[in-house]
Amino acid sequence: MREVVPQSPTQAEAETEPDPSFEIELELQQRILELHKRLDRLNHFQVLELDSGADRKAIKKAYFAFVGTFHPDRYYTKKIGHFTRKIERIFQRLTEAHDTLSDPDARKEYEQYLAAQRRTRAIDSELVDESALLAQVELLLKQAQEQARK
Numbered sequence: 001m002r003e004v005v006p007q008s009p010t011q012a013e014a015e016t017e018p019d020p021s022f023e024i025e026l027e028l029q030q031r032i033l034e035l036h037k038r039l040d041r042l043n044h045f046q047v048l049e050l051d052s053g054a055d056r057k058a059i060k061k062a063y064f065a066f067v068g069t070f071h072p073d074r075y076y077t078k079k080i081g082h083f084t085r086k087i088e089r090i091f092q093r094l095t096e097a098h099d100t101l102s103d104p105d106a107r108k109e110y111e112q113y114l115a116a117q118r119r120t121r122a123i124d125s126e127l128v129d130e131s132a133l134l135a136q137v138e139l140l141l142k143q144a145q146e147q148a149r150k
Contacts (some may be wrong), residue, residue: 009062014031015082016037017033018030018033019081019106019144020083021079022078022079022080022083023036023075023078023079024075024078024080024083026141028069029083032070032086032087032090034087035090036086036090039089039090039093042093043114044096044097044100044101044110045097045101047093047094047097048062048066048094048098048101049062050062050101052111054101054120056101059098059100059101059102060102061107063094063095063097063098066094067091067094070090070091070094071091072084072087072088072091075087105135
């Protein structure tokens with residue numbers, strides 16, 4: 001009988017779990033991991049956890065609330081491993097969101113982009129629905145043809 005040797009996690013797997021050896025609280029590690037995982041799917045409002053109608057004051061307040069936690073300099077002398085890259089990426093997105101939403105012209109352009117994105121997704125959704133319906137009709141037609149042959 002073969003002995004089962006436990007495998008150590010790969011680096012990629014290790015980078016998706018909190019690590020008690022790092023000098024950062026486990027809860028914060030989990031928060032960083034979850035936010036980093038979703039970061040590319042969030043728009044600027046979602047990154048800052050704001051409604052789309054948020055004013056400049058709310059944007060600034062949200063940004064500074066996050067910066068206290070996610071500014072890379074906060075962890076400068078601490079051993080935080082792969083969390084360094086994740087925190088830097090989160091901070092970069094927070095800053096990009098703040099800068100875009102705080103500038104009236106940039107915000108207007110960004111909101112137009114979001115509106116176009118919503119329209120495109122709606123069209124894609126309709127096409128998927130039509131494709132599914134067409135596939136069902138083709139299946140029913142094929143079944144009817146098979147029935148007619150019998």
